[in-house]
Amino acid sequence: MISLVLVLGLVLSACGGGGSGSNGEAGTGTTGGNSSGGKTEAATELTVAYITFGNTPTDLQAVQDELSKLTKEKINATVKLLPIGIGAWNQQMNLMLTSNEKLDLIVTGSSPTLGYAPQVAKGQLLPLDDLLEQYGQGIKTAVGEEFVKASSIGGKIYAVPSIRDLALNYGVLIRKDLADKYGIDAAKINSIDALEDMMKIMKEKEPNMAVIAPGTAGASIAEYLYKLDKLGDGYGVLLNNGQDDLKVVNYYETQEYADLLKRIRGWYQAGYILKDAATNKESIADLIKAGRTAAYVANLKPGIEMQESRLVGTTIAKGEITEPVAKTETVTNIMWGIPRNATNPEASMKFLNLMYSDKDVINLIDWGIEGKHYVKTDQENVIKYADGVDANNSGYNPNTGWLFGNQFMSYTFEGDNPDIWKETDEFNKNATKSKALGFTFDSASVKTEYASVTNVLNQYRLGLETGTLDPDKTLPEFISKLKAAGIEKIVAEKQKQLDAWAAAK
Template identity: 55%
Template sequence: MKKNYAFLSLIISIFTLLAACSNKTTTSDENKKNPTDSKTTELTMAFLAFGPPPKDLELVQNEINKLTKEKINTTVKLLPINASQYTQQTNLMLSSKEKLDLLITGNIPGFLDYSGQAVKGQLYPLENLIEKYGKGISSALGSKYIGSSKIGGKTYGIPTVRDLAGDRSLIMRKDLVDKYNIDIAKIKSLDDVEAVLKTIKENEPNVYPLMPGQVGAATLVDGVSLPEGDPLGDNLGVLLDSSKLEVSNYYESNEYTDLLKVARKWYKEGYILPGASTNKDSAESLMKAKKIFSFIQSSKPGIETQVSKNVGFEVVSVPLTPVSTNTQKVTGFMWAVPQFAQYPEKSVQLLNLLYSDKDLVNLIDWGIEGKHYVKTDNGIIDYPAGVDANTTGYALNSGFQFGNQFLSYVWKGDSPDIWKEMELFNKNAKASKALGFLFDSSPVKTEVAAVTNVINQFKGAIENGMVDPKTELPKFQERLKAAGIDKIVKEKQMQLDKWAKVN
């Protein structure tokens, strides 16, 4: 969120919401032209919602439309769709060609299927439009990331500007770290982590030392796998070393075997939350209730402040893996234009504002100044007097998906330099040699489905140490081979070699 499975489980476990669809529109290519200057165009924009729609959504939308009408003679219909229904509803809209001009997509296995949408011809190629209307987009992303989403040499998706890199960190309750004089600066390896978990186990009988990930579907292996590698999107054929374009079966690697041994030992010692792989509570909710000491989290600048705010008390963190970036991290969240969009030029013009216009970014991120937030003397923003997280009328809290997050105001509690820190974080991350490669799984879709079923059967138990890997790993590997994992690895290597010749 591996981590991708955890993140999927997180977003599909939160609130359920039915989102309305717009009327259908023509798909004729003859109609794909810029409207005359005198005609105001309305664009429907679908994005992820992680709760009920804000009650002031229409008020904010009206303010957005004042700005977009003045700048590009366009109005916007905001269409938040709950994360639990987003995949199903946007797939329905794409297949039925309902009115839709922009949508969030990405590469998160089992959730956002940018590659599949592009291969099926559902998305509009954007190179020419970005060149003509997207100077702000190109400037915000830079050359390192602007071409990372190409499929068949064409760009169908534009990554959002956010944390485009990451590491995995151990998040710990500071009260217990202080209580037992744990020197977090000395935590450098899994052996060091084990010593800390042992301290908690021996002294805090009512606290479980570790939940492996943010949600129950996560495993210990997910949390610390491939520190020097690249999952190549789905872990079905990986780079164990991201500086070499050599695809291998991760489930047969020494690294995987070694991590299973650690998981088994920690489980038997009682360090891992019982039933972790089926637990339905988030790590943050369990930590807030003081039932766990720590969990493993995908990390970035400001993560301690973010988690502390969510759990209600201070936490500290230590990195467990190096900071790295790969195609999956960069293309996790992107904007795309449906192939049937009536005015793709206007869609890209609107996107260009989301990557370059600070007023628009902060309207959609935070709402209306004075009503939903106020600026403090140092430029940091906070709730107005008498308003809080429970009473505000607008709190999407998902600036990561709205274009250029670096243009967003900084909320009280975050570092005033959070976006400079994030930019440096991205810049200094170790980039996979396969950055920009996207696997087309359609030639092996039968094998992918079969292998995924096998993984789902074994993953939770074996990767959280609930079963003995000495007996279960050979069974797991045998079943994977029978399902066709070798064919998937071979196909991925072939596509990667072909990609490397061009890139």
């Protein structure tokens, strides 16, 4: 019997071919269906959590199934997509990370909502240096060494940025039909004063509609009008986009902030701002479609008008209020990390690598299923909606290509500039650079104060920055509670780290 088993084992081993052949070498990160000896390994299921800005697409399951077919063939893993609304993200992600719920890959970032620094301080994200070296060469090639290291905290990389617009400017996006109807030239809305003039005209003509809303649920009006380098989180900033010096200040107690809040309060009282802007959970697309608002303040980039026009279902025009600036936070505001409770970090990194190096994977995630959600045109890498499909009835139309991996591999949509990714690359390179570009704050030594300050901000910031709360009454209380929570200790620690970074540089 023993001899028979040994012979049978040799035969099976010969048939299996040692796990190589058409699938390539097992464990390289490009394939992985078989292990040595020919034994088929069970596919790893990867739970991938990311933010959304509207309802879950009705065809998400179909896209997920097609994606899993690709990833099972390439890395022997299937993918479970877990979209979470931006308004619920912070609370739900904190709960999932602290309860060790299954998570294999998550969106993270430098904003308080995405909470990259606190996640690192709490030990919730894995260091990626070794995983990147072994399974993430596609990421390193696509992103570039400088930007890969931009997220480093304590000398280790815990997340990698998506490839997209890595600089930003702020402005307003407005329904073009209404702008044309009332003689408003969107391109001339190039300052806060011009924005206010537009809102006055629009309110007179459309008294039953809010003129502006924040660009995303959970955001404010003021944050799209800042001229700061927030140094990752806003808890200690550089004024004037980091162009003057490396003096870290508490922005919330500056006269500049007080003046901005006072102005926004006046807009709210005049009926310009969406009344429930501080608590609204609806996406901007839903607000525009329902006729609740005519315009919104937002991050801008090349091609933003076409992207937003598809998203909201009507033509959008833009006005640029600030100049493009590149800061660490513009690189690190959208990144991908592997939670410490990931079941198979190697498989997580292999899938992440596909998002930066595999055109089939990224276009499936970005655009859905060819023939069902889109079709190719005669132009190379240009697509359009499939027959009978448009922005309003598509079962998969997330318009969040900037979120997933390497957007520069994504198809462009018919009507968009086919050279949009070339222009975006130039936009990144030509933007003004903050003097602190490349600095990332390590909040580990002030994590108690960080948590307390975050709680205070969550209590006051949106109300103040949407005009809902009266700054004359509430701002002094807000500043007092920030100080009691320890913001001055955070500012001092950030200044210390920034000075050390600058000296080393």
